[in-house]
Every structure is written in C-alpha cells, then in structure tokens.
Amino acid sequence: MKRSIRYIVYVLTGLVGLAIVAVIVITVGGAVVLETTVPDYGGRDSIPQLGGQVTVIRDANAVPHIFADSPLDAYRALGYLHAQDRFFQMELARRIGTGRLSELVGATGLRIDRFMRTLGIGRLAEAAVINMAPATLETLDAYTEGVNAWLQSPHTGRPPELIFLGVTPEPWRAADSAIWGRLMALLLSGNWTDELLRAQLASRLDAQQIDDLWPGEPSDSPTTLASVAGLIRQIDFAGIERAIPDFLFQASASNQWVVDGNRSATGKPMLANDPHLGFMAPGMWYLARIVTPTFSGAGATLPGQPFFAVGHNSSLAWGFTTTHADTQDLFIERLNPDDPSQYLVPGGSLPFETRQEVISVRFRSEPEILTVRSTRHGPVISDLSVTAASVAPAGHVVALAFPALRPDDRTADALFGINRAKTRSELMTALALFHSPMQNLVYAFTNGDIGFVAPARVPIRRSGDGRTPVPGWSGNYDWEGFVPFAELPQRHNPSTGWIANANNRVVGKDYPHLITPDWPEGYRAQRITTLLDQTAKHDSDSFALMQGDIVSPAAQQLTPLLLRHLAPPVDPIARTAAALLADWDGAMARSQPQPLIFTAWLRSLGGQLYGDELGPMASRYGGIRPRVLQRMLNSRTQWCDDIDTPAIEDCTATVSTAFEKAIGELSERLGDAPAAWRWGELHVARFEHPVLRRIPVLRDLFAVAIPTSGGDFTISRGTPRSTRASPFTHVHGAGLRAIFDLSDLDSSRLMIATGQSGHVRSAFFADTTPGWRDGRYLVLKGDPAALRKETIGELTLVP
Numbered sequence: 001m002k003r004s005i006r007y008i009v010y011v012l013t014g015l016v017g018l019a020i021v022a023v024i025v026i027t028v029g030g031a032v033v034l035e036t037t038v039p040d041y042g043g044r045d046s047i048p049q050l051g052g053q054v055t056v057i058r059d060a061n062a063v064p065h066i067f068a069d070s071p072l073d074a075y076r077a078l079g080y081l082h083a084q085d086r087f088f089q090m091e092l093a094r095r096i097g098t099g100r101l102s103e104l105v106g107a108t109g110l111r112i113d114r115f116m117r118t119l120g121i122g123r124l125a126e127a128a129v130i131n132m133a134p135a136t137l138e139t140l141d142a143y144t145e146g147v148n149a150w151l152q153s154p155h156t157g158r159p160p161e162l163i164f165l166g167v168t169p170e171p172w173r174a175a176d177s178a179i180w181g182r183l184m185a186l187l188l189s190g191n192w193t194d195e196l197l198r199a200q201l202a203s204r205l206d207a208q209q210i211d212d213l214w215p216g217e218p219s220d221s222p223t224t225l226a227s228v229a230g231l232i233r234q235i236d237f238a239g240i241e242r243a244i245p246d247f248l249f250q251a252s253a254s255n256q257w258v259v260d261g262n263r264s265a266t267g268k269p270m271l272a273n274d275p276h277l278g279f280m281a282p283g284m285w286y287l288a289r290i291v292t293p294t295f296s297g298a299g300a301t302l303p304g305q306p307f308f309a310v311g312h313n314s315s316l317a318w319g320f321t322t323t324h325a326d327t328q329d330l331f332i333e334r335l336n337p338d339d340p341s342q343y344l345v346p347g348g349s350l351p352f353e354t355r356q357e358v359i360s361v362r363f364r365s366e367p368e369i370l371t372v373r374s375t376r377h378g379p380v381i382s383d384l385s386v387t388a389a390s391v392a393p394a395g396h397v398v399a400l401a402f403p404a405l406r407p408d409d410r411t412a413d414a415l416f417g418i419n420r421a422k423t424r425s426e427l428m429t430a431l432a433l434f435h436s437p438m439q440n441l442v443y444a445f446t447n448g449d450i451g452f453v454a455p456a457r458v459p460i461r462r463s464g465d466g467r468t469p470v471p472g473w474s475g476n477y478d479w480e481g482f483v484p485f486a487e488l489p490q491r492h493n494p495s496t497g498w499i500a501n502a503n504n505r506v507v508g509k510d511y512p513h514l515i516t517p518d519w520p521e522g523y524r525a526q527r528i529t530t531l532l533d534q535t536a537k538h539d540s541d542s543f544a545l546m547q548g549d550i551v552s553p554a555a556q557q558l559t560p561l562l563l564r565h566l567a568p569p570v571d572p573i574a575r576t577a578a579a580l581l582a583d584w585d586g587a588m589a590r591s592q593p594q595p596l597i598f599t600a601w602l603r604s605l606g607g608q609l610y611g612d613e614l615g616p617m618a619s620r621y622g623g624i625r626p627r628v629l630q631r632m633l634n635s636r637t638q639w640c641d642d643i644d645t646p647a648i649e650d651c652t653a654t655v656s657t658a659f660e661k662a663i664g665e666l667s668e669r670l671g672d673a674p675a676a677w678r679w680g681e682l683h684v685a686r687f688e689h690p691v692l693r694r695i696p697v698l699r700d701l702f703a704v705a706i707p708t709s710g711g712d713f714t715i716s717r718g719t720p721r722s723t724r725a726s727p728f729t730h731v732h733g734a735g736l737r738a739i740f741d742l743s744d745l746d747s748s749r750l751m752i753a754t755g756q757s758g759h760v761r762s763a764f765f766a767d768t769t770p771g772w773r774d775g776r777y778l779v780l781k782g783d784p785a786a787l788r789k790e791t792i793g794e795l796t797l798v799p
Contacts, residue, residue: 041793079146086303097179098122125178127407143306147172185404192328243384254321257500266743269444273319274734281687317740325438331472346475403457404436554713556586590680600662680707682728749777
C-alpha cells in the first residue's frame with residue numbers, strides 16, 4: 001500500500017514537474033518570439049518594381065520620412081513600412097472585411113463573418129478595384145507591391161500574433177486595401193443601429209416617449225412609427241442586433257476648424273482637426289511623410305491604404321469630421337404568399353437574389369454554409385440571426401439599404417484626388433466622387449482659400465424621415481436617387497473668416513433635403529466658437545490650446561439645473577460633494593473631484609429617469625444626453641416617476657435619489673472625503689490590443705493606460721465607458737490631432753495616441769501616449785542631412 005502511494009506521489013510529482021517545464025518553455029518561447037520579431041528600422045532591402053532607390057529615415061518617434069524619385073516609388077515604400085509596423089492590424093482588417101476571421105480565431109469569429117458575408121464587403125472591394133480610375137489603381141498596385149515585398153523579404157519575419165496563431169499570411173491584393181473604405185463607411189454610418197433600437201422600444205414606449213429620447217431638430221413627427229407600429233412590434237429586432245458585430249455600435253465624433261489669413265497671425269490660413277474613435281493599441285493612425293520631385297505631403301494614414309486620410313500636400317491641407325447623416329434605412333419586405341422565393345414590390349413581385357457563402361471555421365472539420373438573400377433595397381439582414389424564423393413575423397424579412405453597398409462606389413478615387421489637389425477646382429472634382437460615408441471636410445489652400453464641403457451619396461426619400469423601419473412593398477418610402485453634389489452642404493471663403501464643426505448641425509432648417517433628423521448636440525462646437533472669438537489672430541499655439549481644452553459647456557449648463565432639483569442632502573459626504581459642484585467652473589480636469597461627482601450623478605440619474613421604462617434596452621441607449629435630460633426635468637416630468645413603484649415620484653425625489661446613490665458608490669471606492677477624490681483616478685484612457693485583450697493575464701500586461709482629463713462634451717474628448725464594471729474608463733477620444741499652418745506646411749503639428757509600431761515589445765508601441773495626453777505634438781520636417789542627426793534607423797530600398 002505504501003509502495004502504491006509512493007508511486008502515485010512520484011507520478012503526480014513528475015506530472016507537476018512536466019507542467020511547470022511546459023509553462024516555462026511556453027513562456028520563454030513566447031518571450032523569445034516577442035523579442036526577436038521587433039522590426040529593425042535600418043539596413044537595406046529590395047522592392048523589385050522600384051524605379052530607383054528610396055531612402056527612409058525614421059525620426060526619434062519612428063515616423064518614416066520617405067525620399068523617393070517618384071510618387072509611385074514612395075507608395076511602394078509606404079506599403080513596405082505599413083507592413084513592417086502594422087501587418088497584423090492590416091491582416092485583421094482584411095479578414096474582418098472579407099468575412100474570414102473564423103479561419104484565424106475559430107467560431108468566435110462567426111458573428112463578424114456572417115455579417116460581412118451578408119453585406120458582401122469583400123465582393124464590393126473587388127468591384128471597387130475594377131471601377132477605379134487608372135491613376136488610383138496604379139497607386140494601389142504600387143502600394144500592394146511594397147506590402148508584398150516586405151512579406152517576401154528574407155530580412156523580415158511574421159508578426160508575433162500570426163506566429164502564435166500558426167498562420168502564414170497570403171499575399172496582399174489591391175482589393176484588400178479597398179476593404180478599408182467599406183469598413184470605415186460601416187464604422188462611421190451608424191444611424192441604422194438607432195433604427196433598430198427605436199424599433200425595439202416601440203413594444204415598450206409610445207410615440208411621444210420615443211420622441212422624448214430623440215428630440216430631433218427640426219421637430220420630429222411620430223407618423224412613420226405609427227404607420228407600421230403593429231408590424232414592428234412583431235419583429236425580433238433584438239435578434240438582428242445580437243447578430244451585428246459590437247464594433248459597429250461605438251460612437252464616432254471629431255472636431256475641426258479653419259481660419260483664413262485675416263484671422264491668423266501668419267496672414268495665411270490655419271486648420272485643425274482631431275478625429276474621435278474608440279481606443280485600441282495599436283491605434284488606427286500611422287504618421288508618415290513623403291518627399292518626391294512632383295508630390296510631397298505628410299499626415300495620418302490608415303495601415304492598408306496608401307493615401308493620407310488627414311494631411312497636407314504642397315498646396316492644400318484638409319481634415320474630416322463625421323456628419324452623422326442618415327444614409328441607411330431598414331425596409332420590411334413582405335414575401336409573396338404564393339411563392340416565398342419572391343418578395344412583393346409595387347405592381348407585383350421579384351425573386352430574391354441569392355448566393356451561398358462558405359465560411360471555413362478553424363478547429364471545425366466542416367465549414368458553415370450561409371445563404372445570403374438580397375432585395376431591390378439591399379441584403380436581408382434578418383437572415384443573420386441563427387433563429388431567423390423568429391426574427392421577422394411570418395411572411396416578412398428585413399433588408400438594409402446603404403449607399404456604401406453599391407458596387408460603383410468611387411470614394412477611393414476621391415481620396416486619391418484630395419491627396420493630389422492643387423486648386424479648389426481639382427478638390428471639388430475629387431469630392432464629387434466621395435460617395436460614402438458622409439463626412440464634413442474642411443480645407444485650406446496656400447493661396448488663402450478656405451472652405452467646407454459635406455460630400456456623399458445622400459438618399460432622397462419619397463417619404464418618411466428615416467428614423468424607423470418602413471414597409472418595402474408599397475414603394476412609398478423608396479429612394480428616388482441622391483442629392484446632387486452641387487446641392488450638398490458647402491461653404492467657401494465665408495465673410496466671418498472661419499468655419500468650425502464638431503459633428504453639430506451643418507445646415508439650417510430651410511435646407512431642402514433631409515440629412516438627418518437627429519443631429520448630435522452642439523456643445524463642443526459652441527466651445528470652439530467661443531474660443532475662436534476670444535483670439536483675434538490665431539497661431540499654432542492657440543490652436544493647440546483649443547485642442548486641449550477641457551471645459552464642458554454641458555456641465556456648465558446642467559450642473560445648476562441638477563442642483564436646483566436636489567433636495568438638501570442629509571448625509572455630510574453628500575453635502576460636501578454638492579458644495580463642490582456649486583463652486584465648479586465645468587472644467588473636466590483629472591486633478592479635480594467635481595468631474596467625477598458630476599459624471600457619476602449623470603450616470604445614476606439616467607437609470608432613475610428612463611431605466612424603468614427602457615428596461616434591458618437602457619444600456620443600448622447609452623448615457624445621459626443633455627438635451628434629453630433638460631426636456632425630462634423641465635417639461636416632460638412624467639419620466640421622473642418610477643413606474644416600478646406604486647408611489648408617484650417627482651423630479652426632486654428622482655434627482656436626489658440618483659445623487660445619493662452616486663455619492664454612496666464613490667464613497668465605497670474612494671473613501672469619505674470628496675475633496676480628495678480625483679477624476680483621473682478612475683478616468684483612465686485605456687488602449688487594448690484587439691487579440692491580447694481577450695486573454696486575462698496578457699490583457700493588462702500589454703494594455704496602454706494613462707489618467708486623462710476631459711469628458712463627453714469637451715473639445716478634448718474624454719468619453720467614458722458606459723458599463724457597470726468600469727463606468728469611468730476613457731475609451732473614446734482623439735486618436736489623432738493635427739494642426740496645419742498654411743504659411744509653413746512643413747512646420748505643421750501632428751500627434752497620435754499610441755506609437756507607430758504595432759509590436760507590443762517595440763519601444764515605439766506607446767511612446768507618444770504621454771505627449772498625446774499632455775498636449776504635445778510632433779513636427780515632420782527636415783532634409784535627409786538634418787534627420788540623420790536624430791534618426792533611430794535609416795532604410796535603403798532598391799529595385
């Protein structure tokens with residue numbers, strides 16, 4: 001017996017020892033892979049198609065300065081450099097866009113793959129390449145040659161993520177670059193997800209209550225919702241929503257402004273832009289500079305694309321914000337009762353266009369077969385749900401109409417044209433091809449011209465306001481074409497000497513076309529306007545201070561309103577917190593307690609005001625919207641009552657309860673001295689790796705985190721996460737800041753939130769993050785001799 005026990009102990013000891021050895025081997029092996037795959041920025045390599053030698057000099061932050069004899073050679077070099085620094089990011093984007101993520105990560109990728117295959121994003125990218133202008137395609141081909149030269153080079157290795165996943169990448173194609181445009185169109189055109197939410201709420205709220213939650217400008221009519229309310233209540237829109245990738249529900253925003261020479265200290269225009277998107281590491285943006293005899297430029301690129309998305313050439317600087325236009329509609333299609341392979345249209349019926357998509361799934365022996373149906377309006381998205389029969393009522397399906405799903409989209413040609421434009425006429429010609437997503441572009445030329453254009457294919461609806469799903473069989477809500485380019489919002493050389501936009505309304509109520517019924521609130525635009533007016537002559541320093549501004553007009557407006565409804569707190573901690581708010585200027589500084597108290601109060605108040613009415617859909621509606629809050633407290637006070645209790649609560653009771661709850665939760669986390677609380681303790685910008693964040697130990701090890709100022713309605717955007725576990729984490733803001741001085745474009749300022757490299761062990765993975773937080777910038781200038789004095793590596797590329 002003792003011998004048996006001893007034997008078992010020996011065996012168990014041996015197994016434990018083997019397990020420890022295995023862990024050590026894996027850990028050491030992983031560490032070796034991470035350390036040995038960090039790219040070397042010096043040396044010599046070849047791109048076979050080059051017409052001449054290209055010199056790439058990396059500055060102190062690893063930003064490449066590309067010196068080439070021709071633009072095509074420069075684009076070849078840029079493709080090589082994007083692959084060197086960000087190939088896993090590029091690989092992930094093309095797999096997401098083509099619906100091939102499951103080949104990489106297994107069944108967890110099926111939700112995204114089904115969605116992308118249904119929309120046909122990969123097929124549309126192929127069509128975009130076929131329809132491209134020759135000059136655009138030539139540029140894309142040159143860029144592709146550079147990417148593939150890096151993939152095939154004996155001097156480079158696969159990104160560590162692909163090594164760990166055991167994947168050898170396929171050659172890059174021009175269509176892989178074209179995918180980016182469609183993905184950005186999806187990311188920046190999210191009104192249809194609000195349509196889904198409003199449709200779901202139709203089963204819980206009446207039309208007036210829905211209008212309260214979206215108090216649009218101009219005033220909204222509930223007619224569309226009422227006309228199909230019975231049918232909408234039968235459709236499981238929540239089932240459709242569950243089949244949509246999470247990243248399509250994130251917010252998008254941006255700031256931009258431009259002044260002419262009369263309002264600048266240099267006598268030439270100045271332009272500022274900072275796009276806001278969800279945070280990740282590496283970030284979306286990649287800085288670069290190109291110098292050739294016929295084309296020079298600098299700015300922010302998107303790895304996978306050869307063009308500057310935000311930047312300048314030798315004559316022009318430009319930037320973008322999102323219009324938040326309503327360019328997507330959900331159509332409820334009725335099946336032909338005599339033939340379910342057809343759907344009804346005015347005057348008869350049409351057969352569905354169908355195709356089969358074969359989705360390979362890693363770790364499964366059999367692929368998934370997806371049947372995709374499309375109507376005259378667009379793809380049938382109710383088929384996305386694995387329980388398709390329950391999503392739509394018997395005899396109906398739901399289709400998505402969206403201009404970005406047209407095969408003749410020419411936005412890539414527009415981007416090429418913007419990059420090369422030297423005159424306003426050339427810029428307008430390019431923008432006429434900018435089809436999707438709708439964006440607000442501000443521009444400035446060295447000759448002194450400034451302006452604003454909002455280009456896109458904006459649908460002209462026969463009727464309806466685009467806010468809710470509509471019947472597709474009647475033809476009453478069909479699109480009758482798109483707003484002509486000449487009738488899209490435009491402004492050139494205004495008498496005021498400046499133009500500003502922060503996703504606020506871009507047209508007046510007398511504008512003849514519907515852009516959207518739901519404009520974002522204009523607090524950031526209000527603050528930008530105030531700061532522009534405070535300085536007679538602006539320069540790069542004043543623009544930088546504006547981009548870093550943390551005063552919240554929303555907080556200045558809402559705090560007095562909330563305090564008026566607050567009953568005198570009995571608890572001494574709550575009394576102290578209320579006194580702090582009463583003496584606050586609305587600055588969302590990370591060193592102060594008031595932003596934390598204010599944000600926690602708003603978050604708690606949202607649950608008190610509409611959490612009972614919205615139920616499980618409250619989290620999808622998101623945080624407090626100031627215009628909605630003011631409406632509920634001032635005129636629609638029915639929302640203050642908790643419908644789950646027999647008593648009838650007034651707004652004072654609801655606001656006070658929310659305050660007490662918020663202060664109680666903060667006290668539990670930070671102690672009983674509100675004056676010692678700090679916004680930056682909990683408001684921490686967090687940038688996570690798209691794959692490693694799903695692994696518990698590695699998620700925190702490789703995340704980039706830094707305390708920040710700002711809030712949801714400050715110019716320096718600091719949108720917190722709206723989740724219970726970490727409600728104040730900063731997850732959305734300016735991943736890029738740019739300031740262009742048209743008197744000296746080489747001295748323009750740029751900054752990205754995380755570094756140039758996508759390699760987690762690179763010194764340049766997050767080296768720019770402290771400077772980004774603290775309002776510092778990079779300047780991309782200098783000839784080769786000057787750059788060599790501080791370079792971290794020089795690469796020579798030869799044919």
